[in-house]
Every structure is written in structure tokens, then in C-alpha cells.
Amino acid sequence: MSRTRTALALGMAAAAALTVASATATASPLPLAGSTTVTPAGHAFKATLSGKATLKAGSVTVTCTVSVSTGTVPAAPGNQNPAGPVSSPITPPTYSSCTSSVWGVTPTVTTSGAWSVSMQHGSPITATLNVPVGGLVVTTTGLANCVVTTAPTAPAAVNGTWTNGAPPSLTFVNATVPVTVTGGFGCPTSATTSTFNAVYKVSDTTNPAQQITVGP
Structure with missing residues (x-):
């Protein structure tokens, strides 16, 4: 050769x-995720919006000042996961007192389906809001008649963070959510994603003297 x-x-x-x-x-x-424990096991909780929640699709922003969801920490041993997050089913969050960034347009937000929130201990503690298919729909009326549907074809994971405290908080900053938009003039029909911003304060409704806590 x-x-x-x-x-x-x-x-x-x-x-x-x-x-x-x-x-x-x-x-x-x-690598496997670290361990997570949510306490107190079996306690019910309530997440209440602090400030305002915004959902922005294209050039249109919908702002709501009232939002609530409830759920329950899994009973032991389901409140512990040695290598991953702990998930809790929650009621579909309600949204009211909503306004639109577009003059003459009134938004209405409806939610449905099986929602849940997952917590993963770490630095920071991560939180994932799991939205079912079509679980949140924004309908606008007035000068622009639009329908914005979140998670239109598959469940969506909305990423945020959890902070232990008194009370603890659940925060979403510019979290991306897949959407479809239908409608006529003034509707952002080319938008395929939306950004979600909100801060929720979480209270233990089984024993108000205690705090829901996420640890290792």
C-alpha cells in the first residue's frame, strides 16, 4: 500500500x-435529579395571586389581578421522591378582573382539565405548572374578537421557581407557553407562544400556622 x-x-x-x-x-x-420532600404531608394548600398575572401573545397582553388555585400535598410516602420531583394535583386556576393592552377589547379567561404542580428541590427550587391540552383559553370581545388557546395540541410544562418562606411563593418570569390564536382583524394569529408572568403566595389551609415547605 x-x-x-x-x-x-x-x-x-x-x-x-x-x-x-x-x-x-x-x-x-x-444524572438523576436530587431528592425532594414536600411537607406537611397530606395538607391542603391555597395559591393566591400576588399583584398581577400577565399572558402576552404577539402584541396583545392580558392582565389579571385575581387568580386562585387549591391543591393537596400527597400523603406520605408520596410526598417524598428520592430522585425527582413531587407532583400535586391542583384545581384549574381561576382568573378574573382581567384587562387587555388593546383599547376597546375585553378579555375573559376560562380554565379546565387536570392541572398539577411539580416541585424539585435544588438551588433554586424549581416548580413546573403542568397545563392540560386546551387547559386555558382567553377569549376577547369588542374591537377584536380573538381566541387564544394554550397547550393546543399537547400538555404544556410552564417552568417557574419555588421559594420557602412565610408564606412561600411560586414565581413565573417570562415562562413560555405554546398557544394558537384564531380570529379576525387585530388578533395576533401568527403567535405560536405566549409569555406568562405571575407570583403566587401559598398558604397551608389544613393548619394556617404551618407553611408548605420543599426540602431534600
């Missing part, structure tokens, strides 16, 4: 080895 062919063969072998090594590295499993 000539020197040129030998060099070419060695180069191809090295490239193949690099490709295999790269594929092996890519296929390596991700």
Missing part, C-alpha cells in the same frame, strides 16, 4: 473512532 493510501486509511479510521466516541458520549444517560 502506498504512503498516500496508508495515510488516507489511518485518517478514515481516526474519524470513525471519533464519531463512535462522540455518539457514545451523546448517548450517556443524564
